[in-house]
Amino acid sequence: MADQILDAKGLNCPLPILRAKKALKELATGQVLEIQATDPGSIPDFEAFCRTTGNQLLESKQDGKIYTFLIKRTA
Amino acid sequence: MADNGLYILLCSGEHEKIQMAAMMASVAAVSERPVQVFVSMNAIFAFDKGAAAEKRYHGGAFSKLLCSQHAPDAMTLFHQGKELGDLKMWACSMALDIQGWELGRLDEGLFEGALGLTKFLSDAENGQFVTL
Numbered sequence: 001m002a003d004q005i006l007d008a009k010g011l012n013c014p015l016p017i018l019r020a021k022k023a024l025k026e027l028a029t030g031q032v033l034e035i036q037a038t039d040p041g042s043i044p045d046f047e048a049f050c051r052t053t054g055n056q057l058l059e060s061k062q063d064g065k066i067y068t069f070l071i072k073r074t075a
Numbered sequence: 076m077a078d079n080g081l082y083i084l085l086c087s088g089e090h091e092k093i094q095m096a097a098m099m100a101s102v103a104a105v106s107e108r109p110v111q112v113f114v115s116m117n118a119i120f121a122f123d124k125g126a127a128a129e130k131r132y133h134g135g136a137f138s139k140l141l142c143s144q145h146a147p148d149a150m151t152l153f154h155q156g157k158e159l160g161d162l163k164m165w166a167c168s169m170a171l172d173i174q175g176w177e178l179g180r181l182d183e184g185l186f187e188g189a190l191g192l193t194k195f196l197s198d199a200e201n202g203q204f205v206t207l
Contacts, residue, residue, distance in 0.1 A: 012146050014102045021105035021159045052106040075107075 002034035002070060003027060009038045009066065016042060017049055019072065024055060027073045034057065035069045041068040080109045080202035082195070088117025090134030090149075092207040094141060097152035099205065104160025110154075113195045114186075115167030119174065121149070122166070122181045150182055157185065165190035 006023045008016035016037045018064035023033050035046070043060055046069050050057040061068050081103045085096045096112065104110045107173045113123060128148070132138060138148075155163040166181055168189040178189055 012144070014098050014152070015147055017102055018105055018152070018155045018159065022155075025159065049106055052108070054107075 001032070003031040005034045006034070007036050009036050011037070011039065013039050013041055013045070017045060020046070020069075021053075024053075024071065024073050029073055031073055033071045033073065035071065037067045037069070038065055039067075040061070042069070046071070078109075078201050080111065080199070082199035082202050082204045082207045083110065085112055085114050085118045086116035087207055088120055088133055090121075090132035090138035090141065093118060093121050093132065093149045094146070094152075096207045097149035097156075100162055101152040101156030101160075103161065104156040104162040105118065107160070109161040110163070111195070111198065112162070112164045113167060113190065113192070114164065115170045115192070119166065119170045119176075119181075122170070124164045124180055124182050131144055150185070153182075155157070163187050165195060167192065 004023060004027060006019055006021050011019070016035065016039055020033065020035050029035060043062065046060065048058060050071060056072040057069065057074050057075045059070040083096050085102055100112050101201065114188045123131060153164065164186050166178060166186050166189045168191050171178065171189055178186060
């Protein structure tokens, strides 16, 4: 269950990543952010973002043109 | 010894290159990479405070698409990179001098100051260097 939901649908690269970073900064360590995006590069982008920032990508899924990610703030 | 810093030398006034510099700088900064951007030559005109977008940006076919599709403005991306990560921007002291501009002429809150190319190259010696 997410502590906060970020609707990044319709935003072009790199705005979903920038908005996610901002939202994660406002969460406490251990809290989870859900991100919904439509940018077709979202899956590898968020995988790379979590790898480089040290945050944990709990879930990554695609439903049609909607991508949903669950990221736990660990960094 | 290598560092993981990204150093961007931005000298083109083309909208597409300025946009790519802003995208690279902001994404790298929020991905925990330290970034420094050195702005010189025609690129300096894009940072003219208060100038209309059509005066700041000159580009080709993709520039028109960026405008018509309401892509995020490059200045907004630079600002967000600074807000959310370790992004420093420097105005080329030579470009300011030749143009007769003071630092205050440039977009507010973006630049740490004016810098010479020698110092920027020296700082970038062990990082990843990109020229646009």
